[in-house]
Amino acid sequence: MNHQNHPELAEAFNKDFERTTWHDETLWFVRQKRDKAVYPIPEFQDLRTLASEIKDHTLSNLDNYLIEFEQNAIKNGVKVHWAADAAEHNQIVMDIIKSSCKVEGRNTRMVKSKSMLTEECHLNAFLQKNNIDVVDTDLGERIIQFRDEPPSHIVMPAIHLKKEDVGETFHEHLGTTKGEKDPQILTEAARQHLREKFVAADVALTGVNFAIAETGSFVVCTNEGNADLGVNLAKVHIASMGIEKMIPKLHHLSVYTRLLARSATGQPITTYTSHFTKPAEGKEMHIVIVDNGRTQQLGRADFRNSLKCIRCGACMNTCPVYRRSGGHSYDFTVPGPIGAILSPNIDLHKYSSLPFASTLCGSCSDVCPVKIDIHVQLYKWRQIVGQANELPAAKKWGMKGLAKVLSMPKVYDLGGKLARGALRVLPHGLTHNQSMNPWAKARELPDAPKQSFKEWYEENRK
Amino acid sequence: MTSREKILNSIASNKPALTTLPNVPIFEGDGSIERFKTVLEGIGGRVIEVASKADCQAAIDKYYSDLKNVASDIVKANVAVNLDTTKEILEQVDLAVIQGEIGVAENGTIWVPEINMLNRALPFITQHLVLVLDKNNIVANMQQAYNKLENVGSYGVFIAGPSKTADIEQSLVIGAHGARSMMVLIY
């Protein structure tokens, strides 16, 4: 993977001007809904501070909280598994299915509600190779599963698609009328299709929004009801969670449930906030606790607080770059600003362009319900990318040269004078040559004045 | 070394110095029926006030006379649902009428513990859902709700309105996988 990937993918995205407009406006609409849901809550900023401090504390005592959680979950009759990485997570899921959901003469059927962790682990592909039919039941996830695409947003996985695209996909896979694009009708078709899958499922997998040390419970939030429908009909429930999902006490949910949906979609709360503590009579509940690079991030003092993320997606909706480049331009499970600070931890080389896919405007940090200083971390990752020699050569040497010039006033003064002189006499076609000067593709250069301020000052004030 | 030990050891060596856990105050707020009603109707639910719990039957007769298969331990039911009810029977339920425990005015959500559900799948698989709620159990916000909630039992859900999705172009569609409509009868 070319490490200048984001600019190239973003440029390709921008080739379709109207669609870029639509994508930007759709996501901005979500940001506006978020504002309308946030402004009337007088203690919203206090809640952000609380949410941030609770998570800071939890991370500072994470091992003990995980142990407490595990002990309580076991007491509740839940089986707890630990996975150091994605491969182990997938194998554990596979083993649970093999031992608990034996079926004869057909593939085991899994229904899965939205879980970014399983996207991160590429679980679907692994299970399908092992003769397990996986059906994503979140509508957005189902759409992209049909299309064999990764999600472009962590809350709205199919936000890059227009209703016409979904209509086409459903025509192909669900037999809806060709040209049908009414979201109501398409959603109804998915409902009918997925109800069959829910009823037929042997095993249901969910993600985890919050895990509570005090009680050994975990909470899953959905709007569609697909998590509850899946797990309450299947015999086995597997919940995959990253280690960072912990919170100490049940009542801490009162902070996060007021922040999550308001930040995510502008709803006052998700339709279903489901608290799972014990399996139902005769059924099984498993929790897989996954590291996959998270403990490494915990060890990076400048970046550890990215683990506070509650996956609301608000930083994506607010990011002017994300809105105009699309989730796929990040080429990482979690796109947008938060993805740009999580991904370099996983593969600095591959994702070295992501910390630069930002103007450092800081909107992400101000919108974040748990106050992650995202734009500060983007700046810090840039330095690490620079130190690791991952910058494009032209930029690296250009910056070294510029730094030299700017620490020598005489050289700077002379250089500026020569450059301005050249800009004044060179023809517009040359100074605005689009292959040599990317600035000039859509912008004019400023007029080069005869005198710099310094020269004016010397002449008029000294 | 097991992965469990590996992860816990790695956390122990990588975690920052212990910080203090803040106290979460019980924020004040408007816990009125009016606010609860406005908010819940804003997210697609319907709120009907009845004089007493006994009047729920009349409301169900009035609003849901067209629905055939009803499961409930509050009003007259013709589908018996319990822990052992099969998926095939659950799938046929048109209306479930269930007791809700705590209503939250700020977000229109209602706490439904497992013991009220008859079967864990019922509130989700039913085509239409009615929750019955004592007006004295409406609180202002989630701090007050969790404060009132002594424990979450084996399984329990805050339900706020009907099942919904906006996954196609952000167009809101009511009735994704769960209940197509949701009504709250407040007594």
Added chain:
Amino acid sequence: MKVALFIPCYIDQFYPNVGIATLQLLEKLGVEVAFPMKQTCCGQPMANSGCEQDSKGVYAHFVDTFAEFDYIVTPSGSCTYHIKKHYDIIEQTPAVQKVRKSVYELVDFIENVLKIEEIPVDFPHKVGLHLSCHGQRGLRQANASEITGVRDGQISKLLRKLKGIELTELDRNDECCGFGGTFCVAEEAVSARMGQDRISDHLRNGTKVLTGGDVSCLMHLEGIVKRQNAPIKVMHIAEILNGNQP
């Protein structure tokens, strides 16, 4: 009170009139201003590009140039933010600490050091204010829409009091213009698109004069205005407050 003027590199080279307006404005407001001739740049262009380590020499030069002053005033929220926020990687000598504390964005200096709330200038034009992110969210010079729906800030406070002025009500009050330092060339497509969208918002809502506290944003936006031949005149806030007319 010893006050120094810092004119950032790109203003010095490409927008000397902004520097001149800043100097004249401060003098009109009764401030005696020194201009140290050996000044160059705050070091931000390299640092934002991931070459913070290469900037250390520039930081040292900046501190050396300005350490003797009580206040360092500059017509740039972005450079001010950089010095305050990112000069933490060099040894925090008393001089470094003093410089980081003493640097002020022009309007912040006028309102909070000089305590001037109104400037007697006629400006009978419809003015659109572009909030620079570093001034707004970095230095907290204006409310952020992520936090509150109330649109207010230091620059709009002063602007609102000019005679005859009308301020544009934008659809998106504080969306970034897309300049972003080297972002403007490294991510050219997104950068240009962001700028075009800002200009559309201003055009849609009637802006005739576009202003702001950072020449970097304005240079980018002006580049788009000129390419599109849009009927908007771009002026830095210092020029408007100095009484310059479009």
